[in-house]
Amino acid sequence: MQTKTILLIDDEQAFLEPLVDALEFEGYRTLKARTADEALEILKRERVDLVTIDIMLDPGESLKNHVDSHSTGLFLCEEITRKYPQIDAFCISVVSEMRTIRKIESLGIRFLRKGETPLRTVLNMLRSRLTGIAYSSERDRSY
């Protein structure tokens, strides 16, 4: 089976480090983007199976006048669902504003909260999305 590629869009090294450790252990290929324009560039040239998106993010040089850094992730969710409907997307963020979360979920993107979601749950959800095998919450307790 071909290795699946996951693009992690987040500017916090602290968040990326353990996630990359876990995903690489599971055999995925990971790519990282620290800004929205970097993420869109990567999507243009790489075959990506799944993306994780943070909400509060540097839009990057080319988008800095169009996108507010407090909701860059929302912009990305809209762009990615529109341009790359075949790519699965998850939003992983601390943002707790219900309006933003509802908008994201209305695009069919699952929202996971940083700090509350165990890494195990994230891995199970990503795996289930990539393999199509139903996700069992029972497994979350195993770590």
Added chain:
Amino acid sequence: MSEVEVYIDQLKRRVIELEKENNLLKEQMEKVASEREEYLQNVSHQLVAPLNAIKWHIENLTGARVGYDRGIKVLRSVYAQATLAVHLAKNFNLMSNLEADHALTKLKEPLQEINLCQLLINLADDFQPLAWDRDIEISVLKDLFEQAPPILAMKPLISQVFSNIIENAVKYSDSKTEIVIEGKYVPSTDSVVVSIRNRGVSLDSNHAKIVFDRGFRSPEAKRKYPAGTGFGLYIARRIIEIHEGTITAGTRNGWTVFEVTLSVKSLKGKARLRAN
């Protein structure tokens, strides 16, 4: 117009004025509430980030997803993130105190002798693992610094001043750069000057003064790190003011430089006054 009608007319006008004042107050209160909400959201965002990292690193360790060598590095990251969480919690505590009591009088602790060179070495060690995440080296140039006499100050507060400046320097430095900390004794003013310089997000000359204002964040800083509160340097300035020192920011040969001057004599005088 009868006297009663005049009176009613006056009353009506007064009611309109009061309504205007009331609306203005409402607007101000809403502004304060929304600023507060944004502040609390940013505080929570900043604190959750290192705690999430610690939790996930521990899951990787307990789940045996990382080998021994990588495990040691993971533990270093856990330590770095814990350092950051403690640093942020201290800042938020100081900020609440500052909001309630502008002069931090309730926090006034006994003055104690501080060897600034040693303090800065300790802080550099504390923040180095965080800086390594982005290939940034923190170095303390000790030659002159070691010869500086100790100052008298409130240690936990002074320590927070420098950790705020160092934390900012780490956050806003470009990857693969250096943060340089220097210090020296200036006999003419009987003071110790500490400078911390880094390269990265540039400091606009118009911002050099207001960078210490409460809640100020430059547009570039806001864009790169949306979750900041703009309180770190404000806290630093307030603490330095309490100690009758100075704190400045500027640029020199492509470096962003923060300089803190703390007088040795005036604090000694202060301690004597207190003792008397």
